[in-house]
Amino acid sequence: MTSQIDPALIEQLITASQSLNAAMTQILVSLKDDRWVTPLQAEAELGIPSQTIRYMARNGKVSSRLIGKKRMEVKLSDLQERA
Numbered sequence: 601m602t603s604q605i606d607p608a609l610i611e612q613l614i615t616a617s618q619s620l621n622a623a624m625t626q627i628l629v630s631l632k633d634d635r636w637v638t639p640l641q642a643e644a645e646l647g648i649p650s651q652t653i654r655y656m657a658r659n660g661k662v663s664s665r666l667i668g669k670k671r672m673e674v675k676l677s678d679l680q681e682r683a
Contacts, residue, residue: 637674638674
């Protein structure tokens with residue numbers, strides 16, 4: 601004896617799955633990494649050469665700030681958007 605699955609239930613399952621996927625995507629997008637890191641830390645995490653990161657910071661392509669007289673930090677989320 602075989603049972604048949606109601607096509608309406610399958611359609612409900614597909615719709616629910618699509619809604620869940622859309623919600624998860626929104627959550628992941630909202631979890632941008634807003635940490636401030638040194639160019640060397642960013643290079644280790646994203647694989648972008650630190651010299652390129654410094655160049656981007658000097659030219660206003662990514663948010664940056666100076667810590668003390670020499671130490672630069674960049675906003676990791678800005679780099680992630682460009683990677």
